[in-house]
Amino acid sequence: MYHPEMSNERPSPRRLPEILRRRAGATVVDNLFRALAGLGRLHPQAQPHRHQVEVVRDVPYRPTGSPAHLLDIYRPTSLPGPWPVVLYIHGGGFRILSKDTHWVMGLAFARRGFLVFNINYRLAPKHRYPAAVEDAAAAYAWVARHAADYGGDLSRFVIAGESAGANLATVMAACASYERPEPAAREVFATGLVPRAAVAACGMLQVTDPERFRRRKRLPSWVYDRIIEVSDAYVGGAPAPGPETALADPLVLLESAAAPLRPLPAFFAPVGTRDPILDDTRRLKLALDRLGVPCEARYYPGEVHAFHALVFRENARLCWTEAFRFLDEHVGPLPRVADWRR
Numbered sequence: 001m002y003h004p005e006m007s008n009e010r011p012s013p014r015r016l017p018e019i020l021r022r023r024a025g026a027t028v029v030d031n032l033f034r035a036l037a038g039l040g041r042l043h044p045q046a047q048p049h050r051h052q053v054e055v056v057r058d059v060p061y062r063p064t065g066s067p068a069h070l071l072d073i074y075r076p077t078s079l080p081g082p083w084p085v086v087l088y089i090h091g092g093g094f095r096i097l098s099k100d101t102h103w104v105m106g107l108a109f110a111r112r113g114f115l116v117f118n119i120n121y122r123l124a125p126k127h128r129y130p131a132a133v134e135d136a137a138a139a140y141a142w143v144a145r146h147a148a149d150y151g152g153d154l155s156r157f158v159i160a161g162e163s164a165g166a167n168l169a170t171v172m173a174a175c176a177s178y179e180r181p182e183p184a185a186r187e188v189f190a191t192g193l194v195p196r197a198a199v200a201a202c203g204m205l206q207v208t209d210p211e212r213f214r215r216r217k218r219l220p221s222w223v224y225d226r227i228i229e230v231s232d233a234y235v236g237g238a239p240a241p242g243p244e245t246a247l248a249d250p251l252v253l254l255e256s257a258a259a260p261l262r263p264l265p266a267f268f269a270p271v272g273t274r275d276p277i278l279d280d281t282r283r284l285k286l287a288l289d290r291l292g293v294p295c296e297a298r299y300y301p302g303e304v305h306a307f308h309a310l311v312f313r314e315n316a317r318l319c320w321t322e323a324f325r326f327l328d329e330h331v332g333p334l335p336r337v338a339d340w341r342r
Helices: 013-042 103-110 131-150 164-177 183-191 211-216 221-235 243-248 250-256 278-290 314-331
Strands: 053-060 070-076 083-089 115-119 152-162 197-201 266-272 295-300
Touching (some): 070 103, 070 131, 103 152, 115 131, 152 164, 164 243, 243 250, 266 278, 278 295
Parallel strands (some): 197 266
Antiparallel strands (some): 053 070, 070 115
């Protein structure tokens, strides 16, 4: 499993208690997610072969030798190929977690009939923006070159992610459709591959100006800590939106964009109503409506951030069912989704 290293920056004495509180909270969250992912993997139903899925682990998509530049491939074994393709980008506030903690996402798509490429990428604060964007772009280009070698049908290509991964998935979709100057954007655009659909679940789609969430609604300090640490780690604080952070803020980019050179993919954007960052999903829906891009935003009552990862829960199963219905509509019909409780 890929473990990020802590930054070597020296904080000011005045900020030290605040930083220590945030790091302690982040450690608790990090360890909780890793523990849940590890325990979940012990369940008999977590075994890929029970769902007619095989997994090829730790395939390098950049020749660096770094674990940050590996991906796992989830491939259906009971359905004939070629299969529609999903490039999945994990969440974790750009600073924690990995493809290994997000095995359930790869399994969920693959058991439904998708060929899934589930990636690692470099994490902040050791590797700040635009490192994650550069890695996602490199993985995107690798999939464009190699998906067919594994039985993938790139005419039915989906980009997907949750939380920070939804940010990066939205960036990739924008870079595939708009010709931009950033090297990572040029790499994606040059592939000529545009997703048919994007799944941007509970996305944090603007990393700058984290205060916007607290201006809208009073938040407990421990919740706001989780939001502000994303900005601190990824872009080194809370700068105003601008050209230098354009690919950290895909929401701002889409809100101000003209018509794209290539059609943007249709978006499925699920979020829980108790998610403190749900307003970014509302804004995404408005931005895409303005551009004439199909966007199905789904709000699940009472659900928290990334609730859909808990696939044993009713609303999580409903979310996956609605996501697959959306993909049937925009990518092409797939076999009926199996019951997770089986």
